[in-house]
Amino acid sequence: MLKFLIDENLRSHAIWQAILDWQRKFGQTYPLDAVRVGQAAAPPTGTSDPELISFCILENRILASVDRRTLPGQLAQRQQAGDHVPGIILFHGAVSAGEIAELLATVSLAGDPAEFANQITWLP
Secondary structure, X not given: OOEEEEOHHHOOHHHHHHHHHHHHHHOOOOOOEEEEOOOOOOOOOOOOHHHHHHHHXXXXXXXXXXXXXXXXXXXXXXXXXXXXXXXXXXEOOOOXXXXXXXXXXXXXXXXXXXXXXXXXXXXX
């Protein structure tokens, strides 16, 4: 099962509520292990991208975000430094909160960590 860190730019109440709803409704069958920036188990809000990626490396979590402006460059820097990044998922366009939760759960259940490592995966 893959684990995720929900980036600050995806931490809206609606998205987080959809993830919590998914966990309550389908968690036994389709587990979804996600923490979001600002939670006690995750980096605080305002954490820099390099620090978020470091957290993901230490916790073996894939970073889920919509930050297509800075994260590709951050990933490239980590790769040049020889770091192994679990991966970054970026969402295209307008995706509903429920769709984000469902996509993350599907990726978590069916995904192979090697498919996401050291790269950006665009969803949907």
